[in-house]
Amino acid sequence: MKAVALYGTIGSLVLTALAAVPAGGLTRPDTAGAGTPAPAPPRIAFGRCAPVERLPSSVECGRLTVPLDYAHPRDRQITLTVSRARATGGPKVRQGALVFNPGGPGASSMHFPMYGKTERWRKTARAYDFVGYAPRGVGRSAPLSCQDPAAYAKIPSASPREPSAAFKRQKYAEAKAYAEGCARKAGPALRHFTSANNARDLDMLRAALGEKKLTYMGASYGTYFGAVYATLFPGHVRRMVFDSVVNPDPRQIWYRNNLDQNVAFERRWRDWARWVAKHHKVYRLGTTPQQVLRAYDTVRARLGHRPLAGKVGSAQLQAAFLKTGYNDAYWPVRAAALSAYVKGNPKPLLRQTLPQPGGEAADENSNAVYTAVECNDGPWPRDLRVWDRDNTRVARVAPFETWDNAWLNLPCAFWPRHAPRGASQDPARFATDVTDAALPQAGAAHRPVDVRTAPGALPPVLLLAAERDGATPYPGAVELRRRLAGSSLVTERGAGTHGVSFGTNTCANQYVERYLLTGRTPARDAYCAARAEPKPVLPAK
Structure with missing residues (x-):
C-alpha cells in the first residue's frame, strides 16, 4: 500500500562499494571504478x-x-x-x-x-x-505507464474480506499482466x-x-x-x-514494510470504529467498536454482490474508507456517509466513493511509478505460496486492508529479472521461503541501500x-x-x-x-x- 502523498493522498544499486560523493561534487556511478561522474547540470532557467x-x-x-x-x-x-x-x-x-x-x-x-x-x-x-x-x-x-488508464480505472471492482481460490487466481493473472505491461511499455529504462x-x-x-x-x-x-x-x-x-x-x-x-503496514492500519481502523461508537447518538452504527465494524462489513459484503449504482463495488468502498487510516479529518464524513447509507440514503456514500472523473491518467501514472520503485528497490518473494501464506497469516489479525495491499504489490512477484535479461517470469521457478530468513535476490533489480x-x-x-x-x-x-x-x-x-x-x-x-x-x-x-x-x-x- 502506498505511503501516500501528504499535504494534499515506499539503496538501490549498492553492488559492491558505493562511496559518498565528496562535498561539492556531483552524483557518481554505482559501480566502483567504472564510468565517469555525471556532468554538472546547468542552472535551471525558470x-x-x-x-x-x-x-x-x-x-x-x-x-x-x-x-x-x-x-x-x-x-x-x-x-x-x-x-x-x-x-x-x-x-x-x-x-x-x-x-x-x-x-x-x-x-x-x-x-x-x-x-x-x-x-x-x-x-x-x-x-x-x-x-x-x-x-x-x-x-x-x-512519464511512466504500465497499463491503459481506462483499464486501470475500470469500476466496479471487488474486495472480498476472505478471497476465494478463484479470486486469487484472477489477481495473480492481473498482477502478471501488469508487470509485463510495465516491462513492455518502459523497456530497458524500467530498471532505473x-x-x-x-x-x-x-x-x-x-x-x-x-x-x-x-x-x-x-x-x-x-x-x-x-x-x-x-x-x-x-x-x-x-x-x-x-x-x-x-x-x-x-x-x-519493501515486502516486510507492507506486511507491517497492514497491522498498523488495522489499529487505526479500530481507532475510527471506537470514535464512531463513542458518537452512537449521531451515527447509530453501534455502541461498541465491534458493532460498528460489523455494520461496515455488512455494507462491504453487500456492495461486493451488488455494486451501488452499478459503479461502486466493495473495492471502491475500501479505497474510500482507507483514508480514515491516513487522516482523522475523514472520520466524521465517512461515518456520516455510512450511516446515511444504512438508513436508506446512498447519495453521500456514492459521492465519497466514486473516483473523480478525469484523473485516470494521473492515477495510473502514479501507480506505475509506485510499482516500479518498490519492485526495483529490493527483493520480493517469487513463490506465490509465500504471498498466500504470509498474507493469510496477517489477515487473521488485520483483515481490513491486508489482501488489498497484497494485490497492489503482487506485480513485484512477476517483476522482470534484470540480470540476466529475458529470464523466465514463471513463479514456479522460485520456491524459496523468503520470510523465515533474509530475503534473497529474488529478481529485484538492486539491493536496498x-x-x-x-x-x-x-x-x-x-x-x-x-x-x-x-x-x-x-x-x-x-x-x-x-x-x-x-x-x-x-x-x-x-x-x-x-x-x-x-x-x-x-x-x-x-x-x-x-x-x-x-x-x-x-x-x-x-x-x-x-x-x-x-x-x-x-x-x-
Missing part, C-alpha cells in the same frame, strides 16, 4: 509554467536534465519538471531553497510553492524559496526507477539550484529516499526534516512521527533515528494522522519552524500531545 501545471503566475517553472542511468551518465538523459516560488523576505533573511517531496512513490510536489501563501508556512516562506518537482516517472518527468536514483536526481537538483548544500523536507516515502540521500551525500546536507518516517532497514524494503551515517558526518536532522500512524508505523521512526547519528525525533503521542507537521498540531509546527529557521533541534526525544479529535458531522437525511 520561466512561466506550462498551463497543464495549473499554477498561478507567482510560481515559476523550469526543467532539470539528469542521466537515466548514473552508471552511464553521458548516455540517455531525461528531464524533470521543477517549480519555485521566491522567498518573500528579501536577501537579508533568505536562507536558500527548501525542496519538498510529499511521498508516494509516485507523487509530485509541483504545487508546493503555493504553500508559502498559507499562514502556517508564512515565516518559513520568508526565508526560503519553496521548490517542488515531479520525480522521475511522475507527471511530465519522463529506484529510490537511489531519486536521491541522485535530488543531488542534481541541488546543484542546478545553485545550492552548495541541500535543505530538504520529505514526508512519508519522501523520508526514505531522503534518508538514502543522507547516506550517499552526507556532506551535501544542510538541514533535513523527515515527517512520518518509513522504516529504512534493508530487510524491510544500508541507510546510516557515522557520528559527525551529517548535520542534525529532525524526524517527526505519530505513535499510531498506519502508513508509516512508528518503529520506523525509531529505527531511522538510530541509523542517522545525531538526529532528533518529535513524537505526537496517541495520534495517528499521517503527516505531523504544518497541520493543526502547534507544538509540532513550532519544532519544524524553529529547525528550518535556526537549525536548532530538540533533545534526542521530544513529545507533543495529540491534536484534538474531530467533531461528529450529522448524517444527511
Whole structure:
C-alpha cells in the first residue's frame, strides 16, 4: 500500500562499494571504478509554467536534465519538471531553497510553492524559496505507464474480506499482466526507477539550484529516499526534516514494510470504529467498536454482490474508507456517509466513493511509478505460496486492508529479472521461503541501500512521527533515528494522522519552524500531545 502523498493522498544499486560523493561534487556511478561522474547540470532557467501545471503566475517553472542511468551518465538523459516560488523576505533573511517531496512513490510536489501563501508556512516562506518537482516517472518527468488508464480505472471492482481460490487466481493473472505491461511499455529504462536514483536526481537538483548544500523536507516515502540521500551525500546536507518516517532497514524494503503496514492500519481502523461508537447518538452504527465494524462489513459484503449504482463495488468502498487510516479529518464524513447509507440514503456514500472523473491518467501514472520503485528497490518473494501464506497469516489479525495491499504489490512477484535479461517470469521457478530468513535476490533489480551515517558526518536532522500512524508505523521512526547519528525525533503521542507537521498540531509546527529557521533541534526525544479529535458531522437525511 502506498505511503501516500501528504499535504494534499515506499539503496538501490549498492553492488559492491558505493562511496559518498565528496562535498561539492556531483552524483557518481554505482559501480566502483567504472564510468565517469555525471556532468554538472546547468542552472535551471525558470520561466512561466506550462498551463497543464495549473499554477498561478507567482510560481515559476523550469526543467532539470539528469542521466537515466548514473552508471552511464553521458548516455540517455531525461528531464524533470521543477517549480519555485521566491522567498518573500528579501536577501537579508533568505536562507536558500527548501525542496519538498510529499511521498508516494509516485507523487509530485509541483504545487508546493503555493504553500508559502498559507499562514502556517508564512515565516518559513520568508526565508526560503519553496521548490517542488515531479520525480522521475511522475507527471511530465519522463512519464511512466504500465497499463491503459481506462483499464486501470475500470469500476466496479471487488474486495472480498476472505478471497476465494478463484479470486486469487484472477489477481495473480492481473498482477502478471501488469508487470509485463510495465516491462513492455518502459523497456530497458524500467530498471532505473529506484529510490537511489531519486536521491541522485535530488543531488542534481541541488546543484542546478545553485545550492552548495541541500535543505530538504520529505514526508512519508519522501523520508526514505531522503534518508538514502543522507547516506550517499552526507556532506551535501544542510538541514533535513523527515515527517512520518518509513522504516529504512534493508530487510524491510519493501515486502516486510507492507506486511507491517497492514497491522498498523488495522489499529487505526479500530481507532475510527471506537470514535464512531463513542458518537452512537449521531451515527447509530453501534455502541461498541465491534458493532460498528460489523455494520461496515455488512455494507462491504453487500456492495461486493451488488455494486451501488452499478459503479461502486466493495473495492471502491475500501479505497474510500482507507483514508480514515491516513487522516482523522475523514472520520466524521465517512461515518456520516455510512450511516446515511444504512438508513436508506446512498447519495453521500456514492459521492465519497466514486473516483473523480478525469484523473485516470494521473492515477495510473502514479501507480506505475509506485510499482516500479518498490519492485526495483529490493527483493520480493517469487513463490506465490509465500504471498498466500504470509498474507493469510496477517489477515487473521488485520483483515481490513491486508489482501488489498497484497494485490497492489503482487506485480513485484512477476517483476522482470534484470540480470540476466529475458529470464523466465514463471513463479514456479522460485520456491524459496523468503520470510523465515533474509530475503534473497529474488529478481529485484538492486539491493536496498544500508541507510546510516557515522557520528559527525551529517548535520542534525529532525524526524517527526505519530505513535499510531498506519502508513508509516512508528518503529520506523525509531529505527531511522538510530541509523542517522545525531538526529532528533518529535513524537505526537496517541495520534495517528499521517503527516505531523504544518497541520493543526502547534507544538509540532513550532519544532519544524524553529529547525528550518535556526537549525536548532530538540533533545534526542521530544513529545507533543495529540491534536484534538474531530467533531461528529450529522448524517444527511
